[in-house]
Amino acid sequence: MENLDLKLPSMEDIQNLLRLDSKEGRIWMGEERMILLRSSEMRALRKELIETLGMDRAKGLLIRMGYVAGLQDAHTAARLRPDASPFDAFSVGPQAHMITGQTKVRPIKMSLDADSGDFHGIFEWENSFEVEVFLSEYGVSFEPVCWSQIGYASGFTSGFMGRRILFREQSCAGCGESHCLIEGRPIEQWNDAEDLLRYYEPDNIADRLFELQSQVTCLRETLSEEESFGDLVGCSPKFLRVRELLAKAAESRVTVLLLGETGVGKDMFAKALHKGSPRASEPFVAVNCAAISRDLMEAELFGVEKGAFTGADQSRPGRFERAHGGTLFLDEVGELSPQAQAALLRVLQEGELERVGDTQTRSVDVRLVAATNEDLSLAVAEGRFRADLLYRLNVYSVTVPPLRERIDDLAELVPHLIDKYGALHGKTVRGTSSRAMEMLRSYEWPGNIRELSNVIERGIILARPGADIEVPDLFPNLGEGDGEDGLDGPVDQVLEKGIGLPEWEEAMIDRALALSDGNVSAAAKRLKISRATLDYRLKKREQESPDNS
Secondary structure, three states: OEOOOOOOOOOHHHHOOEEEEOOOOEEEEOOEEEOOOOHHHHHHHHHHHHHHHOHHHHHHHHHHHHHHHHHHHHHHHHHHOOOOOHHHHHOHHHHHHHHOOOOEEEEEEEEEEOOOOEEEEEEEEEOOHHHHHHHHHHOOOOOOOOHHHHHHHHHHHHHHHOOOEEEEEEEOHHHOOOOEEEEEEEHHHOOOHHHHHOOOOOOOHHHHHHHHHHHHHHHHHHHHOOOOOOOOOOOOHHHHHHHHHHHHHHOOOOOEEEEOOOOOOHHHHHHHHHHOOOOOOOOEEEEEHHHOOHHHHHHHHHOEOOOOOOOOOOOEOOHHHHOOOOEEEEEOHHHOOHHHHHHHHHHHHHOEEOOEOOOOOEEOOOEEEEEEOOOHHHHHHOOOOOHHHHHHHOOEEEEOOOHHHOHHHHHHHHHHHHHHHHHHHOOOOOEEOHHHHHHHHHOOOOOHHHHHHHHHHHHHHHOOOOOEEOHHHHOHHHOOOOOOOOOHHHHHHHHHOOOOHHHHHHHHHHHHHHHOOOOHHHHHHHHOOOHHHHHHHHHHHHHHOHHHO
């Protein structure tokens, strides 16, 4: 069946299934008992799920709930309209959605073949209750929000067709669109099938929560012990993997090379490594090699004898000698001069050094931890770094992941930083608002942990005492006094130039594609929308083009 009249049939048969037994306190739809829930109840439930389980798990739970309801209605459809056309029989699902107050459904396109199991359907939703509930609590979303309804559509169609059919929202009124648009296909026809399916897989949430609670408790206990891992906070798999690698290295004297982007907290991991080692009671000395002049680097690291050069009025030990028995942390080690590299190699090989301007050899016992955000192999190839030194440093390398790859750690990092900076500034706040936390989770964090720390400290300073930290407290520069979302200024400039919304949207899409070299996924990421939403808008624009008229 394809391209039939897509006008929904009469709903009288479905309406007749609804029976109200007020004396017994029951509502029936056919043989299944129903209940009426207020939108305020659903809003409270949804909020509780999101704040307890996290956005992703709450989404999965509601999708699976909707899926079960859809399967049940698919069985009802077979009994209710056994002799109807395929479209009229299928319409039981959309009409059940409407009669239960979920949304208004308008079929746009549908083709199905009961023999082959092929299916393709596009439907429009208006007045979605999930959109209203989400907008009232969180405001405009960056991702579609009709979770239980999309689960229902997938469950109903899968049951009706006898094979796995999944729907997705191509656009959503919860993201600021005029209406929701959903599309359904067999699972194997979706390029991101694996990503879609994960929301339909069983998730023993109670076990996961107990596991996470146990994991967090264990981590906190470990952090409070004498041989703790310092100021490190997190529970994501990548964070825990780094922590495990450092714990294994802590007991030995092996030289550790920490790799990772600027701001990921390599210095904190180095301190944690020291505190978790047998050298914890000895000095931890840190040197930022990029912050010291190359001419003075040797004297800073290895010490200087009086009169070694102009200004050397007295002898003094270097950082190596001050770290004797403990740990020396060399950050930005790629910035060392060739002379300093040669001297460092000697210390690593022989455990001996000479102060600048001296001939006396001094023995040192130092655990070296180095860090860099550049590719030292490339530096070797370009002649800026010694290959033999790299071999010595790279005995045990650990890559610290960027914050965008450990977003789940925000659940612990943010409260930790709020406590830290609240105590520093003598100010108490409740925490972050739901929208502020969602903004923190959706941000790319180019400055990583360092940037997060700055943002939270600024939020503590700007937030009202005893209240939640809000989005403007965290990102005030977005506004520059322009309004809640910080867009009044740029919007005023667009309007003053006489540019309308369609032209502005088209210009944004074209610019995002140009900046992304035509990569649709990257462009969608820049626009803060899903790949599917951008695909839909591009197809719609192509269809509306005069060339296609």
